[in-house]
Amino acid sequence: MKINNYVKVSSVKEAYSILEGSSKATIIAGGAWLRLTPAEIDEAVDLSGLGLDSIDVNDGFVEIGSMATLRQVEKSDIVKSLCNGIVCDAAEKIMGVTVRNIATIGGTISGKYGFSDLITPLMVLDTELEFHERGRVSLVEFMDETAKIRDILLKIRIPMKEGRGWFETIKITAIDFPILNAAVTRIDGKTKIAVGSRPYKAVLAEMAMAYVDTCGKHDADCAERAAMTAIAEIKFGSNSRGSANYRKQLCEALVKRGLREVMS
Template identity: 25%
Template sequence: MKVSDMEMISPTSVNECLQVLSNRQNESRLIAGGTDAVVRMKEKKWMPNIWINIRNLNKLRYIYEDENGIHIGPMTTHTDIVQSDLLLNKADVLTHAAKEVGATQMQNMGTLGGNIGTASPAGDTIPALYVLDAKIELRSLHDTRIVPIQDFFVGPGKTVIHSDEIISDIIVRPQEKYEIGIFEKLGPRKAQSISIVNFATSLTLDSKKRHCTAGKLAFGSVGPTIIRAKKCESMLLLDRLDENLIQNMAKLAWKEVAPISDVRASANYRKDMASALLERGLYRLMKRWGE
């Protein structure tokens, strides 16, 4: 099928979009910023009969906080995230990750909902969402449900979202008073390429002795979905966060990840880099804490 043979629909409301999706006779796919869609079309992987352009659904573009957490609309761009004082102060790891999503033009066009919906294990914002305990709200014409992010992804490019649903909200928990996050990425060209490995962490530290009282660690591009390094997380609580503990955690991280070899990197190289990114990220976190 040629691109010129595809039909493009631009709904003016969320309800209109859901009505189109509910028509199961049509093979349709959502397009927002288009940063992933253009690539997949060139690869002839995404060739639906109908593209549903939701770019102008501004009701799905927001960042605000209430008693349930911080809400981020699926049409919120990576630039919106980077420029949000609320996220910088209460979900800084997501801000750091959004800064690494491609070049400036891609950050301006690409959306958080698109990054989630594409379900790439290398998606830069996704490890950050894992350590922030994100919840994904899915909405259809007749129902709304909320899925914890760890249950949302089922494999590379695969999620639990139904064909008649859209991502209607992303909810993350605000970080605690003494909690800070770090995001690390390894790519062929800094900040403008698909991650070979990426890593996000958010830790709560004792205000004086630098003991970790809680922490989450997540790796991307080293498994079919994001990998939470739970064995490394358990080590965080054993002792003061210092050079010795960080190096021991880095060795354990090598064993926790489960990458494959592909055209971009071998499995062993990814294991080595996962270990290195954890070590570098925690050293950076210690420096930030000291400052």
């Protein structure tokens, strides 16, 4: 990565006006991922001086500043209180502490990385994103969009609801990228299932979710059929970490396991 001009901004407004003024300006959060890319950045906009790294409860939501590091998220008691701490579980399984001390939740979401372990559990928690210009949008809607963002992600908002949650990621070694990950929640009598690192970006298994909510009994048979529905509706691909067929088999096992955990 080569940076031609570096600006540590003192307000979000200043950061946005630089972004608006040049198509070659790029936001830098932790910079952990950007520094691995060959990109030449004309103007690097550093958000680290804006105090966007707090984790608070506000108006029934856990609000995580976009510059909070994965380590802050992993260690937060507030985040841990959400659905068996699935977001903390996911954060602590990303690389080692040195990377987690640098990489941010905002960089993770803005990048929409297919390999993300964090986006998958956030998708089953009805997460909202707050951008400087656009305002609020659901994470699921944001993940569906293909256009590149030219905005500044300020906060990640998760409703504080009682519920059960489960997350798992399958990796060849603890510090590798995932082969597949999955998250399941049961909140207010509704089930959500997300599958990520397919190797494509995370998606909700909408048909499987609808099936679970129509099951008369939440038993092993319901979990089995929902898992079969999930593998039929989700697209899987192959890469150096695993074939599409292997991912399909992992998905079936993970969805079944997750459902049994949250429905028991």
